[in-house]
Amino acid sequence: MKINSIIGEWIAPSAKVLDLGCGDGELLAWLKSQKKIEARGVELDRESVQKAVARGVTVYQSDIEESLEGYPDKAFDYVILSQTLQEVRHPLTVLSQMMRTGRWAIVAFPNFGHWRVRLSHLVSGRAPRTTLFPYQWYESPNIHFLTVVDFEEMIAQQKWHIEKRRFVSRDQAVGFMPNLLAEVAVYLLTAP
Amino acid sequence: MITETQIVRFPSLRLDGGDTLHDVQAAYESYGRLNSGKSNAILILHAFSGDAHAAGIDHEGKAGWWDSMIGPGKAFDTDQYFVLCSNILGGCKGTTGPSSINPETGRPYGMSFPVITVGDIVRLQQMVASHLGIKKLLAVTGGSMGGMQALQWAVAYPEMVEACIPIATTARHSAQxxxxxxxxxxxxxxxxxxxxxxxxxxxxxxxxxxxxxxxxxxxxxxxxxxxxxxxxxxxxxxxxxxxxxxxxxxxxxxxxxxxxxxxxxxxxxxxxxxxAMDYFDLGAGYPSLAAALERAASKFLVISFTSDWLYPSYQSLEIVSALRRRNHDVTYCELSSNYGHDAFLVDVGEQTEVVKGFLARCQREVVRV
Structure with a gap:
């Protein structure tokens, strides 16, 4: 179960989709061909932007946090933040802006509560390094470490609504104990 | 390819300042072939000191000013597109300007030539395009003052512009x-x-x-x-x-x-x-730049360059922000170059890739519709 195919399942045909941190536009290009969506991307890395444009995706070169302010309310059906929540400086601000600009927000993030992460930390006594978090502490783009429990607690506090959730480990669906067993969590959220 | 500058004449041109110019002529060049549906035309808009000779080699052996971008296999691929460039109003390369003969006096206009605007320049270009039977341009594009014209096109003739590519430019001239x-x-x-x-x-x-x-x-x-x-x-x-x-x-x-x-x-x-450049302010007469761009119906590709301090990236970002405020289809790239404002003319490697990808998409979407 790939993250992108979960996202693809959730997105309705012909929807307006904004992908934050869209990289070289792979997901958007795929959604365009599969679902005929109206695609927009935001990406900071120059080379990735160029690749995305070259494959015909509408991309705006910018920092994610700055990029969202300009859009009108509910400008999109879906705003996607895939595997980037842990990298943004102000996650709550970004999520609030996603809720404002999109009818739905789709968020996927690596789960820091996974047993391998816990074990790595416990056994080595060092900042955890796993296949999901392969970086040295001084090279890591990740500046926030959150778990499934942390995330859902925040969603509840904000009074947002979880419409769907999926948990994945090694491309397999995880059915129980997600905070321990999920490597990646994917959410479909709405604001009431 | 040896290129030839063509001349087209019009009886009059109404100007933003209130005057009307009589016996106006425009010089233009074209490259590639206009397809039967006349749907593959790209209008190139030259910068301050440019002319109609944008590509190819003229009779004196001189290469066009954007030959690096226009030609077979290049960004504006003349195997696919019909590429058009005309000398701007007020210029001195074949289009009516202050050095032209005033039909009323038989002498050059000099300072009796009326003050013109980017809007006037674009109005004459629109007449040239219509003269060629083009109802919709696949793209309008240019750098610097050419970018201002591209923006003006998108607002003044939204129904004629499929895609707009303003490069290293601004929606209004700054104090500097x-x-x-x-x-x-x-x-x-x-x-x-x-x-x-x-x-x-x-x-x-x-x-x-x-x-x-x-x-x-x-x-x-x-x-x-x-x-x-x-x-x-x-x-x-x-x-x-x-x-x-x-x-x-x-x-x-x-x-x-x-x-x-x-x-x-x-x-x-x-x-x-x-x-005309200094007078340019796309948002003038509107509550905001975003409101001015509301009229535009094209897709946009906005390009700026890291080392361009004459038309810095923040000015491109103003355009992009205004477009996004109205949820227009806008792509923005800040390309990396050390060449300053000249980059759009001389450092065209990345620019070519971006423009090619964008145009290919626009072309696909036109065909689909």
């Missing part, structure tokens, strides 16, 4: 940009040969025009590109002259560029065109 233009104008006006603009058939204000161009060239480069190109290298000498002859390479270069410009450009055109 006006200041540089004014310095150039004052250099020309201060030249005794200027004679109130009535110098045709006599000595032109060559010194003033050359100095204006020298200032211009400084603004087109970056600190880094000047350091790389000239550094503090001396010109044909071992030691400083302790005089005011040319010591440094950079002085020699600027003097050469200045004097060369005099041979190919009219001082009055310099005044009129820079004024």
């Amino acid at each position: 940009q006006i200041a540089f233009n004014e310095t150039g104008r004052q250099a020309i006006i201060a030249d005794p040969n200027f004679a109130g603009g009535d110098y045709y058939g006599k000595q032109p204000p060559a010194r003033g025009l050359a100095i204006a161009r020298m200032v211009g060239h400084i603004t087109y480069m970056s600190d880094e590109s000047m350091r790389e190109k000239f550094g503090r290298r001396l010109r044909n000498r071992e030691d400083l002259s302790f005089g005011f002859d040319v010591d440094f390479e950079v002085e020699s270069y600027l003097r050469y560029r200045g004097s060369q410009f005099v041979g190919r450009f009219d001082a009055n055109s310099y005044l009129y065109i820079t004024k």
Whole structure:
């Protein structure tokens, strides 16, 4: 179960989709061909932007946090933040802006509560390094470490609504104990 | 490919300032073939001192000013697209301007030429496109002042523009940009040969025009590109002259560029065109820039360059933000280059990739509809 195919399942045909941190536009290009969506991307890395444009995706070169302010309310059906929540400086601000600009927000993030992460930390006594978090502490783009429990607690506090959730480990669906067993969590959220 | 400049004449042109010009002509060149549906036309809009000769080689063996971008297999691929470029109104390369003969007096207009705007320039271009039977342009594009025209096109003729590619440009001239233009104008006006603009058939204000161009060239480069190109290298000498002859390479270069410009450009055109740039403010008359761009119906690709301090990226971002406020389809790239404002002319590798991808998508989406 790939993250992108979960996202693809959730997105309705012909929807307006904004992908934050869209990289070289792979997901958007795929959604365009599969679902005929109206695609927009935001990406900071120059080379990735160029690749995305070259494959015909509408991309705006910018920092994610700055990029969202300009859009009108509910400008999109879906705003996607895939595997980037842990990298943004102000996650709550970004999520609030996603809720404002999109009818739905789709968020996927690596789960820091996974047993391998816990074990790595416990056994080595060092900042955890796993296949999901392969970086040295001084090279890591990740500046926030959150778990499934942390995330859902925040969603509840904000009074947002979880419409769907999926948990994945090694491309397999995880059915129980997600905070321990999920490597990646994917959410479909709405604001009431 | 040897290119030929064509001339088309129109009985009159209404101007934003209230005047009407009579017996107006426009010079243009075209490359590639217009398809049967006339749906593959791209209009190239030249910068301040450009002309209709955008690509290919002319009879004097001179390459077009954007030959790096236009031609078979290039960004504006003439195997696929019909590429059109016309000299702007107020220019001196075949289109009516202050050096043209005023039909009422039989003498060159000089300073009696009415002050023109980017809106006027675009209005004449629209007449040229219509004359060629083109109802919708696949793209309008240009750098610098060409980008201003592209934006103006998108707002003035939204139904005629499928895609708009403004490069290294702004939606309104800033104080700094006006200041540089004014310095150039004052250099020309201060030249005794200027004679109130009535110098045709006599000595032109060559010194003033050359100095204006020298200032211009400084603004087109970056600190880094000047350091790389000239550094503090001396010109044909071992030691400083302790005089005011040319010591440094950079002085020699600027003097050469200045004097060369005099041979190919009219001082009055310099005044009129820079004024049109300074007057340019796309949002004027609207509550906001976003409101002005509300009319636009095209897809946008906005490009800026990291080292361009004459038209800095923040000005492109203003355009992009305004477009996003109305949820227009806008792609924005800040390309990396050391060449300053000149980058859109000389550092075209990344620009080519981005433009190609964007145009291919626009073309696909036109075909689908």
